[in-house]
Amino acid sequence: MPKEYPRKLRLNTQLQRELSELIRDELRDPRVAGVTLTSVDVSPDMRHASIHVNVLSLDQKADAAAKALNGAAGKLRHALKVRLRLRHIPELHFRSDHTAAEAAHVTKLIREARDEDREHAADRGEPDGK
Numbered sequence: 001m002p003k004e005y006p007r008k009l010r011l012n013t014q015l016q017r018e019l020s021e022l023i024r025d026e027l028r029d030p031r032v033a034g035v036t037l038t039s040v041d042v043s044p045d046m047r048h049a050s051i052h053v054n055v056l057s058l059d060q061k062a063d064a065a066a067k068a069l070n071g072a073a074g075k076l077r078h079a080l081k082v083r084l085r086l087r088h089i090p091e092l093h094f095r096s097d098h099t100a101a102e103a104a105h106v107t108k109l110i111r112e113a114r115d116e117d118r119e120h121a122a123d124r125g126e127p128d129g130k
Helices: 006-026 062-071 073-083 099-123
Strands: 035-042 048-055 091-096
Touching: 006 035, 006 048, 006 073, 048 062, 062 073, 062 091, 073 091
Parallel strands: 048 091
Antiparallel strands: 035 048
16 A cells, blocks of 8 residues: 655645635535535545545435535636645545445444344343343
8 A cells, every 4th residue: 555645644634624615615505505524535646636525414415515516626626726836736526425324324223223132131021131
Protein backbone atom coordinates (compact mmCIF):
# COMPACT_ATOMS: atom_id res chain seq x y z
CA MET A 1 0.00 0.00 0.00
CA PRO A 2 1.47 3.37 -0.96
CA LYS A 3 2.41 5.75 1.78
CA GLU A 4 0.10 8.73 2.28
CA TYR A 5 2.10 11.90 2.29
CA PRO A 6 1.32 14.80 4.56
CA ARG A 7 0.52 17.04 1.56
CA LYS A 8 -2.31 14.73 0.50
CA LEU A 9 -3.68 14.61 4.04
CA ARG A 10 -3.51 18.40 4.31
CA LEU A 11 -5.29 18.76 0.98
CA ASN A 12 -8.02 16.30 2.07
CA THR A 13 -8.63 18.33 5.22
CA GLN A 14 -8.52 21.68 3.45
CA LEU A 15 -10.90 20.55 0.71
CA GLN A 16 -13.34 19.18 3.28
CA ARG A 17 -13.31 22.46 5.21
CA GLU A 18 -13.63 24.69 2.14
CA LEU A 19 -16.31 22.57 0.47
CA SER A 20 -18.37 22.48 3.66
CA GLU A 21 -18.34 26.28 3.78
CA LEU A 22 -19.10 26.63 0.08
CA ILE A 23 -22.00 24.18 0.19
CA ARG A 24 -23.44 25.91 3.25
CA ASP A 25 -22.99 29.48 2.00
CA GLU A 26 -23.13 29.37 -1.80
CA LEU A 27 -25.56 26.63 -2.84
CA ARG A 28 -29.30 27.23 -2.59
CA ASP A 29 -30.49 23.82 -3.77
CA PRO A 30 -32.84 22.36 -1.11
CA ARG A 31 -31.45 18.87 -1.79
CA VAL A 32 -28.10 19.88 -0.27
CA ALA A 33 -29.53 21.39 2.92
CA GLY A 34 -28.11 19.58 5.94
CA VAL A 35 -25.37 17.81 3.98
CA THR A 36 -22.31 16.63 5.87
CA LEU A 37 -19.06 15.76 4.15
CA THR A 38 -17.95 12.58 5.88
CA SER A 39 -14.65 12.13 4.05
CA VAL A 40 -12.53 13.49 1.23
CA ASP A 41 -9.98 11.37 -0.56
CA VAL A 42 -7.73 12.97 -3.16
CA SER A 43 -6.11 10.65 -5.69
CA PRO A 44 -2.31 10.27 -5.51
CA ASP A 45 -1.86 12.51 -8.58
CA MET A 46 -4.20 15.07 -6.93
CA ARG A 47 -6.36 15.36 -10.06
CA HIS A 48 -9.53 13.76 -8.64
CA ALA A 49 -11.23 14.00 -5.28
CA SER A 50 -13.83 11.53 -4.04
CA ILE A 51 -16.12 13.21 -1.50
CA HIS A 52 -18.53 11.15 0.59
CA VAL A 53 -21.67 12.94 1.72
CA ASN A 54 -24.32 12.16 4.29
CA VAL A 55 -27.58 13.97 5.03
CA LEU A 56 -28.45 14.96 8.58
CA SER A 57 -32.23 15.16 8.27
CA LEU A 58 -34.14 11.90 8.02
CA ASP A 59 -36.50 12.98 5.23
CA GLN A 60 -33.73 13.65 2.69
CA LYS A 61 -31.74 11.12 0.78
CA ALA A 62 -27.96 11.11 0.49
CA ASP A 63 -28.22 9.89 -3.12
CA ALA A 64 -30.22 12.95 -4.17
CA ALA A 65 -27.78 15.24 -2.37
CA ALA A 66 -24.80 13.59 -4.09
CA LYS A 67 -26.51 13.98 -7.47
CA ALA A 68 -27.20 17.67 -6.79
CA LEU A 69 -23.62 18.24 -5.66
CA ASN A 70 -22.25 16.50 -8.77
CA GLY A 71 -24.38 18.91 -10.79
CA ALA A 72 -22.83 21.84 -8.92
CA ALA A 73 -19.30 20.42 -9.05
CA GLY A 74 -18.17 22.93 -11.68
CA LYS A 75 -19.34 25.89 -9.62
CA LEU A 76 -17.73 24.48 -6.49
CA ARG A 77 -14.50 23.77 -8.33
CA HIS A 78 -14.39 27.36 -9.64
CA ALA A 79 -14.97 28.71 -6.12
CA LEU A 80 -12.15 26.47 -4.84
CA LYS A 81 -9.85 27.90 -7.53
CA VAL A 82 -10.50 31.38 -6.13
CA ARG A 83 -9.95 30.31 -2.50
CA LEU A 84 -7.02 27.90 -2.79
CA ARG A 85 -3.55 28.42 -4.14
CA LEU A 86 -3.19 25.24 -6.14
CA ARG A 87 -1.94 24.72 -9.66
CA HIS A 88 -4.64 22.13 -10.36
CA ILE A 89 -7.98 21.97 -8.57
CA PRO A 90 -9.07 18.32 -8.43
CA GLU A 91 -12.20 17.18 -10.23
CA LEU A 92 -14.90 16.65 -7.62
CA HIS A 93 -16.81 13.37 -7.47
CA PHE A 94 -19.53 13.27 -4.82
CA ARG A 95 -20.76 9.91 -3.52
CA SER A 96 -23.46 9.14 -1.00
CA ASP A 97 -22.32 7.65 2.30
CA HIS A 98 -24.75 5.16 3.83
CA THR A 99 -22.58 4.25 6.80
CA ALA A 100 -24.79 5.97 9.38
CA ALA A 101 -27.97 4.38 8.01
CA GLU A 102 -26.34 0.94 7.94
CA ALA A 103 -25.08 1.38 11.50
CA ALA A 104 -28.57 2.35 12.67
CA HIS A 105 -30.01 -0.73 10.95
CA VAL A 106 -27.44 -3.05 12.59
CA THR A 107 -28.10 -1.44 15.98
CA LYS A 108 -31.83 -2.02 15.50
CA LEU A 109 -31.24 -5.68 14.62
CA ILE A 110 -29.04 -6.18 17.69
CA ARG A 111 -31.62 -4.52 19.93
CA GLU A 112 -34.39 -6.74 18.52
CA ALA A 113 -32.30 -9.89 19.01
CA ARG A 114 -31.47 -8.89 22.59
CA ASP A 115 -35.14 -8.26 23.38
CA GLU A 116 -36.06 -11.60 21.83
CA ASP A 117 -33.44 -13.36 23.95
CA ARG A 118 -34.84 -11.73 27.08
CA GLU A 119 -38.35 -12.88 26.17
CA HIS A 120 -37.17 -16.45 25.63
CA ALA A 121 -35.26 -16.42 28.91
CA ALA A 122 -38.33 -15.10 30.73
CA ASP A 123 -40.43 -17.88 29.17
CA ARG A 124 -37.91 -20.43 30.52
CA GLY A 125 -38.16 -18.84 33.96
CA GLU A 126 -34.65 -17.48 34.12
CA PRO A 127 -34.31 -14.36 36.32
CA ASP A 128 -33.64 -11.03 34.46
CA GLY A 129 -33.23 -12.89 31.19
CA LYS A 130 -29.71 -14.05 32.09
